[in-house]
Amino acid sequence: xxxxxxxxxxxxPGISRRGLLGLAGAGVVxxxxxxxxxxxxxxxxxxxxxxxxxxxxxPFYGTHQSGIISPAQDRLHFxxxxxxxxxxxxxxxxxxxxxxxxxxxxxxxxxVGQYGAVNGxxxxxxxxxxxxxxxxxxxxxxxxxxxxxxxxxxDGTDRFGIAAQRPAALVDLPHFPADMLQDTLTxxxxxxxxxxxxxxxxxxxxRNLSRIAFGRAAIRWSQLGFGRTSSTTTAQATPRNLFGFxxxxxxxxxxxxxxxxxxxxxxxxxxxxxxxxxxxxxxxxIRMTIETWDRTSLREQEAIVGRTKGEGAxxxxxxxxxxxxxxxxxxxxxxxxxxxxxxxxSHPDQNAGAQLLRRGYNFVDGNDELGRLNAxxxxxxxxxxxRTQFIPIQLNLAKNDAMNEYIRHVGSGIFAVPPxxxxxxxxxxxxxx
Amino acid sequence: xxxxxxxxxxxxPGISRRGLLGLAGAGVVxxxxxxxxxxxxxxxxxxxxxxxxxxxxxPFYGTHQSGIISPAQDRLHFxxxxxxxxxxxxxxxxxxxxxxxxxxxxxxxxxVGQYGAVNGxxxxxxxxxxxxxxxxxxxxxxxxxxxxxxxxxxDGTDRFGIAAQRPAALVDLPHFPADMLQDTLTxxxxxxxxxxxxxxxxxxxxRNLSRIAFGRAAIRWSQLGFGRTSSTTTAQATPRNLFGFxxxxxxxxxxxxxxxxxxxxxxxxxxxxxxxxxxxxxxxxIRMTIETWDRTSLREQEAIVGRTKGEGAxxxxxxxxxxxxxxxxxxxxxxxxxxxxxxxxSHPDQNAGAQLLRRGYNFVDGNDELGRLNAxxxxxxxxxxxRTQFIPIQLNLAKNDAMNEYIRHVGSGIFAVPPxxxxxxxxxxxxxx
Numbered sequence: 001x002x003x004x005x006x007x008x009x010x011x012x013p014g015i016s017r018r019g020l021l022g023l024a025g026a027g028v029v030x031x032x033x034x035x036x037x038x039x040x041x042x043x044x045x046x047x048x049x050x051x052x053x054x055x056x057x058x059p060f061y062g063t064h065q066s067g068i069i070s071p072a073q074d075r076l077h078f079x080x081x082x083x084x085x086x087x088x089x090x091x092x093x094x095x096x097x098x099x100x101x102x103x104x105x106x107x108x109x110x111x112v113g114q115y116g117a118v119n120g121x122x123x124x125x126x127x128x129x130x131x132x133x134x135x136x137x138x139x140x141x142x143x144x145x146x147x148x149x150x151x152x153x154x155d156g157t158d159r160f161g162i163a164a165q166r167p168a169a170l171v172d173l174p175h176f177p178a179d180m181l182q183d184t185l186t187x188x189x190x191x192x193x194x195x196x197x198x199x200x201x202x203x204x205x206x207r208n209l210s211r212i213a214f215g216r217a218a219i220r221w222s223q224l225g226f227g228r229t230s231s232t233t234t235a236q237a238t239p240r241n242l243f244g245f246x247x248x249x250x251x252x253x254x255x256x257x258x259x260x261x262x263x264x265x266x267x268x269x270x271x272x273x274x275x276x277x278x279x280x281x282x283x284x285x286i287r288m289t290i291e292t293w294d295r296t297s298l299r300e301q302e303a304i305v306g307r308t309k310g311e312g313a314x315x316x317x318x319x320x321x322x323x324x325x326x327x328x329x330x331x332x333x334x335x336x337x338x339x340x341x342x343x344x345x346s347h348p349d350q351n352a353g354a355q356l357l358r359r360g361y362n363f364v365d366g367n368d369e370l371g372r373l374n375a376x377x378x379x380x381x382x383x384x385x386x387r388t389q390f391i392p393i394q395l396n397l398a399k400n401d402a403m404n405e406y407i408r409h410v411g412s413g414i415f416a417v418p419p420x421x422x423x424x425x426x427x428x429x430x431x432x433x
Numbered sequence: 434x435x436x437x438x439x440x441x442x443x444x445x446p447g448i449s450r451r452g453l454l455g456l457a458g459a460g461v462v463x464x465x466x467x468x469x470x471x472x473x474x475x476x477x478x479x480x481x482x483x484x485x486x487x488x489x490x491x492p493f494y495g496t497h498q499s500g501i502i503s504p505a506q507d508r509l510h511f512x513x514x515x516x517x518x519x520x521x522x523x524x525x526x527x528x529x530x531x532x533x534x535x536x537x538x539x540x541x542x543x544x545v546g547q548y549g550a551v552n553g554x555x556x557x558x559x560x561x562x563x564x565x566x567x568x569x570x571x572x573x574x575x576x577x578x579x580x581x582x583x584x585x586x587x588d589g590t591d592r593f594g595i596a597a598q599r600p601a602a603l604v605d606l607p608h609f610p611a612d613m614l615q616d617t618l619t620x621x622x623x624x625x626x627x628x629x630x631x632x633x634x635x636x637x638x639x640r641n642l643s644r645i646a647f648g649r650a651a652i653r654w655s656q657l658g659f660g661r662t663s664s665t666t667t668a669q670a671t672p673r674n675l676f677g678f679x680x681x682x683x684x685x686x687x688x689x690x691x692x693x694x695x696x697x698x699x700x701x702x703x704x705x706x707x708x709x710x711x712x713x714x715x716x717x718x719i720r721m722t723i724e725t726w727d728r729t730s731l732r733e734q735e736a737i738v739g740r741t742k743g744e745g746a747x748x749x750x751x752x753x754x755x756x757x758x759x760x761x762x763x764x765x766x767x768x769x770x771x772x773x774x775x776x777x778x779s780h781p782d783q784n785a786g787a788q789l790l791r792r793g794y795n796f797v798d799g800n801d802e803l804g805r806l807n808a809x810x811x812x813x814x815x816x817x818x819x820r821t822q823f824i825p826i827q828l829n830l831a832k833n834d835a836m837n838e839y840i841r842h843v844g845s846g847i848f849a850v851p852p853x854x855x856x857x858x859x860x861x862x863x864x865x866x
Contacts, residue, residue, distance in 0.1 A: 079800075081804075082804075123731075123732050124730055124731065125727060125728050125729055125730055125731065126727075126731045126734070126742065128677075129677050129727055130676075130677020130678070131673045131676075131677045133677065133742075133743065134673070184802075198660075199508075199632075199659035200659065200672075203660075203675075203795075203797050203808075207675075210804070210806070211724070211727055214724075218803070221799070222799050222806070224657075224659065224797055224799070226508070226632035226633065226636065226657065227631075227632060227633040237567075239633075240563065240564045240566060241564065242562075242564050243563070243564075244561075244562050244563020244566065245563070290562070290640065291644070294558060294562055294644055295558050297556045297557055298555055298558065298559050299556050309566075310566065362636075364510070364636050365799065366654070366655050366656070366798065367652045367654065367655045369617075371515075371643070371651030371652035371653065372652075373639075373640060373643070373652070375636075375640075
């Protein structure tokens with residue numbers, strides 16, 4: 001493909017993903033034969049039926065990163081990255097700066113740069129990959145996290161001079177009973193959670209951030225999620241997971257500001273001052289053996305969950321949002337909510353008051369060689385301290401939960417999610433700045 | 434989990450996915466301790482932000498199957514199936530009847546059965562897997578197809594007594610230059626295309642149809658698509674593929690009824706009378722090497738496509754919907770649209786007037802071991818006769834398209850898509866009836 005390289009480079013006006021009309025009169029003149037200015041103008045097309053409603057815009061800069069207590073978006077693209085072997089501290093800082101700048105643009109509905117260089121060489125690759133041109137912000141949030149190996153490499157070295165600042169809460173997760181973790185789905189030096197109501201916008205974000213990282217960090221593992229399994233605001237209806245049950249009924253909601261402060265946000269008093277306003281993300285790829293589940297009686301399904309399938313009401317009575325009464329008993333003094341029911345074992349009352357802000361997604365990754373869907377839940381939870389929240393809760397579940405017969409934990413990650421960046425700053429500035 | 438089997442079986446009223454309120458007064462009394470009726474009632478929840486707008490309902494029964502000229506929905510779950518080795522003709526007919534009945538329910542926004550048996554045993558598995566309870570139809574279409582091996586098995590046998598009725602148009606696709614097809618992504622006796630504006634609804638459809646097929650047919654390969662790459666009506670904006678370009682600008686639109694009749698619907702005169710009103714589906718899983726593409730200059734990207742990236746206008750001038758002028762030349766008499774440009778080689782003018790109704794989807798299936806996104810286009814096209822449409826067009830592209838440097842065809846399927854079922858009938862009734 002060299003037959004067009006004799007064309008002179010036309011000037012390329014800036015193009016917004018959100019549709020800057022009227023550029024044709026901006027005085028930029030295309031120099032090539034057959035080029036007209038209107039071809040640089042991207043109309044605010046709505047490539048998906050839902051795009052018109054996807055007008056939500058969440059700020060990138062602020063006290064906290066978005067994508068934690070933001071209303072849970074419908075779709076997810078999550079990626080875990082390993083940094084290059086020869087990356088220096090300055091390189092890492094520059095990567096975080098580049099990522100933050102790009103994230104600020106994309107979450108505002110802008111491309112990460114021009115799709116063609118501004119007044120620049122037409123012979124350069126476009127800055128932005130283009131598949132989200134014309135789409136609105138679609139509620140995009142981009143949330144960055146730092147894995148334990150960023151602080152202490154697998155070989156024990158302190159590559160970036162930050163080992164002493166590793167938060168005590170950023171522990172290596174223990175082995176939980178029945179864990180079947182695959183190395184290729186586990187760990188990572190860095191992570192990015194991209195959530196949006198339009199999957200094209202979430203994919204565009206991970207793709208462009210991966211491209212920006214080229215030579216500095218590469219994807220270790222990644223996951224698309226097609227449907228949220230949690231609500232994070234009281235205005236959202238409770239969605240269903242692939243067991244067919246409502247999920248996240250008792251999730252922490254953004255409106256519960258005291259609970260959020262107590263259970264989600266790290267504080268300067270917690271030990272690592274640079275993490276104040278941050279949080280800790282635990283991700284677990286949980287494969288569900290849905291074909292087996294689907295052959296289980298409704299009685300057993302409901303007993304395992306401890307809630308009804310239709311309404312999602314606890315077995316102790318009431319409706320979805322009625323608090324479960326774990327002391328309630330029925331015939332023969334048997335507890336109405338079984339001692340091994342998921343709702344009981346995961347409840348704060350059974351876990352010293354510990355709660356999680358869940359933000360998980362349903363996934364289907366094709367099928368296995370027997371024709372079974374490779375499906376499940378990509379669990380994501382935010383919390384103030386995994387040592388007192390995710391870990392004890394999961395130990396409790398992994399030992400006792402009746403649901404374990406139908407699930408397998410195959411992937412895992414833990415990440416410190418720094419506070420939000422100051423205006424024009426970058427995520428990680430409180431650690432490196 | 435046997436500790437609850439001593440509960441008596443409560444009656445289970447019928448639950449609609451579309452939200453049947455008021456059942457609590459229907460006189461059905463739960464017999465178990467701790468059960469109250471309101472827990473059987475599923476409110477019309479909207480589990481996704483877009484669900485409220487996903488009210489479109491397309492009929493399952495009719496002259497043609499839905500999912501062909503229906504407005505292209507945003508999301509896809511496609512599955513290819515192999516039938517069981519011992520399946521009889523009667524078994525196959527029964528499977529098609531069961532599938533059609535379930536598809537008619539799901540496309541109307543109903544579950545495939547009760548999530549608990551109606552007034553039946555609580556100890557039976559639910560008929561419906563439940564994850565779409567409370568969601569509207571969301572524009573769901575379910576489209577069934579018959580592969581060549583359904584008519585003539587790989588070993589040459591006529592398992593179902595239909596070899597003589599195999600349409601001449603249902604050829605085995607030839608090997609195209611540079612094809613890198615994987616057996617595990619290719620072929621199949623049957624296929625189901627489930628499209629919806631809500632991926633949870635599309636996944637629910639494939640999951641439940643696969644479950645219904647248990648012991649009779651199993652998934653051979655499957656594909657989720659997160660974003661449509663074609664419009665099939667003039668009211669839809671043109672979406673973008675993962676090369677960042679608008680795709681399907683010149684696609685056949687449902688409003689072009691003469692073109693649809695000529696290019697999409699099989700006719701009784703075509704040879705196989707039972708296919709009248711049907712069509713032929715060709716699926717190709719096309720992996721895009723997006724990282725390489727993203728390092729290519731905008732000049733080269735646009736020259737390869739033959740259209741501008743922003744507007745999607747042909748290089749011969751105008752705007753997106755201006756017909757390309759392949760005769761137009763620029764400096765030195767060079768054609769403005771290169772001889773190896775994709776828009777030229779795929780255009781009807783270069784293919785004896787042959788067109789395709791495209792209905793493809795963007796996909797990302799995680800990443801490879803080098804951290805590159807496993808991304809591309811799941812191409813789906815409907816046509817009246819692949820011998821004069823897909824095959825010559827693809828031969829032309831496979832030999833000459835400048836885009837070939839950036840794509841690899843890794844999966845493939847061809848299926849006869851029968852006409853729609855008569856009310857209460859089944860897809861395939863014109864073949865087996």
